[in-house]
Amino acid sequence: MNKVILMGRLTRDPEVRYSQGGENSLAIARYTLAVDRRFNRNQGGDNQQTADFIQCVAFGRSGEFAEKYFRKGIKIAVTGRIQTGSYTNKDGATVYTTEVVVEDQEFAESKNSSGAGGDFSGGAGGAAPASGAADGFMNVPDGIDEELPFN
Numbered sequence: 001m002n003k004v005i006l007m008g009r010l011t012r013d014p015e016v017r018y019s020q021g022g023e024n025s026l027a028i029a030r031y032t033l034a035v036d037r038r039f040n041r042n043q044g045g046d047n048q049q050t051a052d053f054i055q056c057v058a059f060g061r062s063g064e065f066a067e068k069y070f071r072k073g074i075k076i077a078v079t080g081r082i083q084t085g086s087y088t089n090k091d092g093a094t095v096y097t098t099e100v101v102v103e104d105q106e107f108a109e110s111k112n113s114s115g116a117g118g119d120f121s122g123g124a125g126g127a128a129p130a131s132g133a134a135d136g137f138m139n140v141p142d143g144i145d146e147e148l149p150f151n
Contacts, residue, residue, distance in 0.1 A: 003080075004080050004082055006035050006078045007075065007077045007078075008035035008036065009073055009076075010031050010032070010033060010034075010070055010072050010074055011031075011033070011034050011072065012031070014031040014067055015029070016028065016029045016064075027058075027060060027063030028057065029057065029059075029062070029064075029070075031066060032054065033056055034051045034053055035051060037051060037052060054099075056078055056080070056100045057099050062105060074111075076107055077106050077107075078100060078104070078105045079105075080101050081103065085097045
């Protein structure tokens, strides 16, 4: 079985290209995820956080989604499979590659918590977000005697 599950932050905006084929061109998005490792102890005995930088490639609609919505710094979760390969560079040396072929990708945090800007308050024209909305829910004021708007 070849199954990979990763959660990390994009190191830069995805690089997207389209295959040749006219109307049937295929989106190919490449991006790198910085995936935190568990804490390691350095020589002084202190906990030190390190990261692995994993190359990912998404094809078709997944590639188009990455192009439209993914930006540097956002946290995403990816499932896929590891694929290895090799090629000969212009100097004649063999270069070995390892990347994750994305089968599923999704946001791993809200836009507000990532610091990527924007808000999900849904208000019109600069409406202020509800106070006390640390968990993303609006506080309901006391004294409302109306029924809830659903059964």
